Amino acid sequence: MSNVILCDIGNSFLHFYYSGRIWREKPNEISAKKPHIPIYYISVNLNYEKKLLDSHKKCINLEPYVDINTSYTGLGIDRKVACKAISNGIIIDAGSAITIDIVENNVHLGGYILPGISSYQDFYRQISYALDVNLDLSVNLYMPPKNTKEAVSFGILKSILLMIKHTSQTKKLYFTGGDGKFFAKFFENSIFDNTLVFKGMQQTLKEIEKQHN
Amino acid sequence: MSNVILCDIGNSFLHFYYSGRIWREKPNEISAKKPHIPIYYISVNLNYEKKLLDSHKKCINLEPYVDINTSYTGLGIDRKVACKAISNGIIIDAGSAITIDIVENNVHLGGYILPGISSYQDFYRQISYALDVNLDLSVNLYMPPKNTKEAVSFGILKSILLMIKHTSQTKKLYFTGGDGKFFAKFFENSIFDNTLVFKGMQQTLKEIEKQHN
Numbered sequence: 351m352s353n354v355i356l357c358d359i360g361n362s363f364l365h366f367y368y369s370g371r372i373w374r375e376k377p378n379e380i381s382a383k384k385p386h387i388p389i390y391y392i393s394v395n396l397n398y399e400k401k402l403l404d405s406h407k408k409c410i411n412l413e414p415y416v417d418i419n420t421s422y423t424g425l426g427i428d429r430k431v432a433c434k435a436i437s438n439g440i441i442i443d444a445g446s447a448i449t450i451d452i453v454e455n456n457v458h459l460g461g462y463i464l465p466g467i468s469s470y471q472d473f474y475r476q477i478s479y480a481l482d483v484n485l486d487l488s489v490n491l492y493m494p495p496k497n498t499k500e501a502v503s504f505g506i507l508k509s510i511l512l513m514i515k516h517t518s519q520t521k522k523l524y525f526t527g528g529d530g531k532f533f534a535k536f537f538e539n540s541i542f543d544n545t546l547v548f549k550g551m552q553q554t555l556k557e558i559e560k561q562h563n
Numbered sequence: 564m565s566n567v568i569l570c571d572i573g574n575s576f577l578h579f580y581y582s583g584r585i586w587r588e589k590p591n592e593i594s595a596k597k598p599h600i601p602i603y604y605i606s607v608n609l610n611y612e613k614k615l616l617d618s619h620k621k622c623i624n625l626e627p628y629v630d631i632n633t634s635y636t637g638l639g640i641d642r643k644v645a646c647k648a649i650s651n652g653i654i655i656d657a658g659s660a661i662t663i664d665i666v667e668n669n670v671h672l673g674g675y676i677l678p679g680i681s682s683y684q685d686f687y688r689q690i691s692y693a694l695d696v697n698l699d700l701s702v703n704l705y706m707p708p709k710n711t712k713e714a715v716s717f718g719i720l721k722s723i724l725l726m727i728k729h730t731s732q733t734k735k736l737y738f739t740g741g742d743g744k745f746f747a748k749f750f751e752n753s754i755f756d757n758t759l760v761f762k763g764m765q766q767t768l769k770e771i772e773k774q775h776n
Contacts, residue, residue, distance in 0.1 A: 460707025494673025
């Protein structure tokens with residue numbers, strides 16, 4: 351079971367895991383993998399999924415096998431799989447959107463969605479050209495802002511951080527995604543782990559294996 | 564000095580105040596005012612300002628006379644004028660953007676900017692069609708969301724409310740703008756006042772009067 355390739359198909363890249371190594375590939379530049387190694391994947395993007403299937407014969411979609419305890423309807427497969435990687439804590443996947451999910455004793459209690467940093471920046475620009483500023487990611491979060499650049503940067507960062515802090519309480523925070531490392535450094539009880547999804551996929555494979563033994 | 568018309572030119576409407584009454588007019592449907600009554604105005608929209616000036620001869624831009632104590636550079640005239648209306652407290656102007664400004668002993672200490680509710684909704688739609696939901700403005704803010712509609716609504720409302728609460732501490736909150744009434748009801752120490760800008764303009768007129776006596 352260990353000699354498999356894992357693939358997480360997102361809206362920008364395909365992320366791969368093989369034998370302890372992770373890397374990403376562009377949807378139009380998928381490299382050829384050894385044909386005898388099966389690829390297990392999950393996908394939130396149908397077009398990119400098709401590109402993987404076209405280039406590789408032996409691909410298995412793990413989605414039907416991912417079983418998590420939740421009463422949330424419509425939970426994305428990437429969020430589901432990440433939740434399988436931990437037993438207790440909060441998972442923050444910070445990309446173009448930021449998803450925050452709460453896991454307690456292997457049960458997903460619910461979660462919510464915020465725009466990601468880069469999305470926010472585009473959005474302010476759309477409200478008014480006066481708000482079209484380059485963000486200051488090191489803006490002082492403990493002093494009232496004194497100009498538009500600070501006012502926008504403060505609004506974005508502080509609102510995201512307050513939400514995470516409020517959800518965290520004393521629980522452990524697991525950050526992943528493109529901006530995960532950036533946000534993780536604001537919290538003591540945090541871990542940055544960009545293999546969370548792959549850990550959840552491995553967990554799913556283990557469960558399948560058990561059922562067949 | 565009391566027999567004047569006040570006008571606040573925004574990005575959607577022109578808001579008028581005359582003798583205790585407030586109303587709004589569309590930029591392309593400005594009603595004729597009595598020619599002998601001067602109109603004092605502030606404006607954040609050059610096009611709409613031109614429409615007022617074209618339709619009325621006796622209009623005076625108050626902006627050059629608005630004097631507030633602040634070290635914030637680039638503060639919009641509408642925010643400046645609203646700050647003049649209070650001596651102590653937080654002003655939250657909730658429209659297509661939400662501006663939050665802190666006033667202490669007649670000094671503006673700074674402020675920041677969040678997207679407004681309707682802007683947020685457009686933005687989620689742009690991140691992914693899966694996030695194109697009608698908001699639930701009465702979503703439970705004390706339970707983890709259980710579906711996409713709740714997850715998006717919770718993300719928007721809770722982040723705005725946490726920011727306001729965090730800025731407020733024990734200070735009084737003055738809400739204004741289209742969504743001001745909605746947000747005001749979440750806080751005990753709050754007032755909804757959609758005449759804040761006009762109060763600030765009146766304050767400015769008083770100061771001008773004093774200087775001339």
